Amino acid sequence: MLSYVAKKVARAVITIWMAVTITFFLLRILPADPTLLVVEGDMTPEMQAALREQYGLDKPLLVQYGLYLGELLRGNLGVSFRQLVPVLDILLSRLPWTLLLAGSAFALTVLIGIPLGVYAAVGRGKLVDKVVQFLGVTSNALFVPSVAILLLVVFGAQLGWFPIGGAIDPRTRGAEAYASLLHHLALPLLSLALVQVGPYALTLRTNMLEVLGEDYIKSARSRGFTPRRTVWRHALRNAILPALTLMGLQLGTLIGGAVLTETIFAYPGVGRLIYEAVQQLDYPLLQGAFVLLAITVVAANLITDMVALALNPRIRS
Amino acid sequence: MKFGAAAVAAAMLALTGCALNEGEPSATGSSTDSAQEVTLRIGTTTDVSNYNPLQSLSKTDNWLLNATYPQLLRLDENAEKVPELASDYYYEDEGRTAVFELRDDFMWSDGTPVTAADVKFSAEAIMQYQLGNVAAKLTWLESIEAPDETTVKFHLSQAYAPFAEGLGFWMRIVPAHIFAEAGDLSEFANDSDWVGSGAYILESATPGQRYVLRANEHYPYAPEGGAAVDVVEYVVYPDINTMILALRNGDIDLMANPVPASAVGSLKSEDKIGLEKVASLGFAHVTYNVTREHLDKPEVRQALSMVVDTDSIITTIMQGDAQEMVGPISPIFGEFDNTGLDAYPYDPAGARALLEDNGYADADKDGFLDGLAFQMVCDQSNANLTRVAEVMRESAGEAGIRIDLACTERNTFLAATKAYDYDLDLSQWGVFDNPMDQLRSTYLSSNPGGINYNQVQDPELDALVNDAAATVDRDAFVKKIKAIDAYVHEQALLTPLYVEDFTFAYRSDRFTGFAPSPSDLLGMVTGYSLSQVTPVN
Numbered sequence: 001m002l003s004y005v006a007k008k009v010a011r012a013v014i015t016i017w018m019a020v021t022i023t024f025f026l027l028r029i030l031p032a033d034p035t036l037l038v039v040e041g042d043m044t045p046e047m048q049a050a051l052r053e054q055y056g057l058d059k060p061l062l063v064q065y066g067l068y069l070g071e072l073l074r075g076n077l078g079v080s081f082r083q084l085v086p087v088l089d090i091l092l093s094r095l096p097w098t099l100l101l102a103g104s105a106f107a108l109t110v111l112i113g114i115p116l117g118v119y120a121a122v123g124r125g126k127l128v129d130k131v132v133q134f135l136g137v138t139s140n141a142l143f144v145p146s147v148a149i150l151l152l153v154v155f156g157a158q159l160g161w162f163p164i165g166g167a168i169d170p171r172t173r174g175a176e177a178y179a180s181l182l183h184h185l186a187l188p189l190l191s192l193a194l195v196q197v198g199p200y201a202l203t204l205r206t207n208m209l210e211v212l213g214e215d216y217i218k219s220a221r222s223r224g225f226t227p228r229r230t231v232w233r234h235a236l237r238n239a240i241l242p243a244l245t246l247m248g249l250q251l252g253t254l255i256g257g258a259v260l261t262e263t264i265f266a267y268p269g270v271g272r273l274i275y276e277a278v279q280q281l282d283y284p285l286l287q288g289a290f291v292l293l294a295i296t297v298v299a300a301n302l303i304t305d306m307v308a309l310a311l312n313p314r315i316r317s
Numbered sequence: 318m319k320f321g322a323a324a325v326a327a328a329m330l331a332l333t334g335c336a337l338n339e340g341e342p343s344a345t346g347s348s349t350d351s352a353q354e355v356t357l358r359i360g361t362t363t364d365v366s367n368y369n370p371l372q373s374l375s376k377t378d379n380w381l382l383n384a385t386y387p388q389l390l391r392l393d394e395n396a397e398k399v400p401e402l403a404s405d406y407y408y409e410d411e412g413r414t415a416v417f418e419l420r421d422d423f424m425w426s427d428g429t430p431v432t433a434a435d436v437k438f439s440a441e442a443i444m445q446y447q448l449g450n451v452a453a454k455l456t457w458l459e460s461i462e463a464p465d466e467t468t469v470k471f472h473l474s475q476a477y478a479p480f481a482e483g484l485g486f487w488m489r490i491v492p493a494h495i496f497a498e499a500g501d502l503s504e505f506a507n508d509s510d511w512v513g514s515g516a517y518i519l520e521s522a523t524p525g526q527r528y529v530l531r532a533n534e535h536y537p538y539a540p541e542g543g544a545a546v547d548v549v550e551y552v553v554y555p556d557i558n559t560m561i562l563a564l565r566n567g568d569i570d571l572m573a574n575p576v577p578a579s580a581v582g583s584l585k586s587e588d589k590i591g592l593e594k595v596a597s598l599g600f601a602h603v604t605y606n607v608t609r610e611h612l613d614k615p616e617v618r619q620a621l622s623m624v625v626d627t628d629s630i631i632t633t634i635m636q637g638d639a640q641e642m643v644g645p646i647s648p649i650f651g652e653f654d655n656t657g658l659d660a661y662p663y664d665p666a667g668a669r670a671l672l673e674d675n676g677y678a679d680a681d682k683d684g685f686l687d688g689l690a691f692q693m694v695c696d697q698s699n700a701n702l703t704r705v706a707e708v709m710r711e712s713a714g715e716a717g718i719r720i721d722l723a724c725t726e727r728n729t730f731l732a733a734t735k736a737y738d739y740d741l742d743l744s745q746w747g748v749f750d751n752p753m754d755q756l757r758s759t760y761l762s763s764n765p766g767g768i769n770y771n772q773v774q775d776p777e778l779d780a781l782v783n784d785a786a787a788t789v790d791r792d793a794f795v796k797k798i799k800a801i802d803a804y805v806h807e808q809a810l811l812t813p814l815y816v817e818d819f820t821f822a823y824r825s826d827r828f829t830g831f832a833p834s835p836s837d838l839l840g841m842v843t844g845y846s847l848s849q850v851t852p853v854n
Contacts, residue, residue, distance in 0.1 A: 082366035268524070
């Protein structure tokens, strides 16, 4: 078991290193120069050269990469080209918002998706199954920005039930501030959850159907366990294992979706920071954001692997 | 499972609770909505990326910092330079010394008077650290003198007619007693404890969310009794459509960004929303790379100018929200507007005839004149220009000229233009505050501003530009600028397309009295404009 854990951790570290390396070189092979975006118009070649030197872009690529990796290992993500402040400070001020949005979307998706999948499997062929399948496929086909704009127009602008963008009303304090936070969170959360819930429900349904046909389920029924206990205690425990992998993978999609959702809803998370940093070609900020998100996604996958390890005796053995 | 999810949500909320403190008044000193205060909420699309006003700034940075730090001169609604911190300016020593007389009633928000020493310090810091695009405007600066608290003299190595106007408009004045303590100003973030002397002083910043500015009670241009708006709050909406919804919903009172042409119609019909139109200080154009074969011939460039139907572009693509332009000088600078110039007529057949008269023929009968195939680059994010590119390609085809479009995302486009890797450059100038700077930067062989996108090396044009630059007499200067305008037009170094009108939207049921200035860099949100605003009822 220890070697399994060590292997998973090593793989996570390699994945993060690859993400760092690809991001570093990808940004630098772009046919664009960040110094051009700093001064539009009257920019002398001397000023451009000075900026390149200030940004460290005058050094050979491999030297830049070596310096970056060295600093990264010391926990230094560099200083933003445009904001002139440490990237880590900027990211840490935005990360809680993304964690709140993506984390609660993840929790909501699991809370809704799993029961839907279970009910659809138990009621196979009945109305509930057909409805879940229809909704699941529809959800799978939805595009985050389209859903976001629709929700914003209907529930924000037309009905006025929710605010148009933002994360909190700055005039609120204490409990009122938390209520305002949830009020602002509702629509972006719903946008992400609506798109994510379909795959969960359908995967769970398929897994449950498979498990419900297993001998040990039949045996549990014959031993007089209630259908409720059979389904929720015995079948679900086994059916959820493949869904765990999906959860880890879906977290990456959630983070990606957060870039678009945060932009449309003016939500102040890391996703929106990436959107702005791309426009400004702020390399250190982009690299830092990608490193942070890569670590988040890899860590989440590692956790799901560990949960699977705890739940599945076959992996342990 | 339910418990686990609830725990995750609770943990997230607790985590975000820490971030909430960013906007708490205890942390920022901000209290934006007490009963007595009038708050004006403005939508912006991007966060502030740099708070150092001596460096080059994005539009959003400019909006906030222009209100906080004064300029010597500001631009009024007619694109004329009028006094702000300076009460007057003039030249001595045959144009080699520019003198600014300062007002004596500007105060920094910490109670220190604004003096000539602050102006001297700001300019010297820009020179020492080569900060931003203002450094290029100080090329001929030899020394600065502050003989008394309200006089600053800039001694130049040679006369340069628009020196005072360019510097006066672009240079922000910073408090010497604060910035002198900051060390290397090229690395000074200036991201807290702002001390300004403009109409509104930045008070708190919550990146990703909002920026709060408070009225400066000492601002001398505010109406008697002080500005009616006590607090200006910029709220960030990265998506312009979300910002429009927020305006309609009343979450904000003004959009700092121009309204996209496609949304103007629907906003017009809303009685609570007012629209204000201002002209641009830039213009859309097609610039020809004269180092490329065939484009070095004026006749080919003239023929290309004849395949651009500017009337139709303004009517259909710009939906009437633009002005026609003939030479390289925008009509917004009324004094320099060369009304005697005639635009090249839209006449693809005539263009073809002109080319055939100059030896071009379609020997291979493919419909295009042999050798006349050009690549035109443009910025894909500018929807108007992308459509212009399509229209121009069609009409150029009628004239026997093949145009291949290379419209790419903005950063790629900028890289291509900076490398002069194009035949035709279809783009839009942002802001030119005076014609002389524009002509120097775009046409001098020495390419001092790095934006001679024609790559033209014309001694005659150089002589005209340099002669005008050194002319201090206003009438003679205007005459010389008009002569250059006519020369460039005749050479067809570029085909001007239009001067865009920007439309700004605000809640007219709540506020009135804005004093807009040309361009989206200034628009409705200059410190001066905001200080004139009054609430309705």
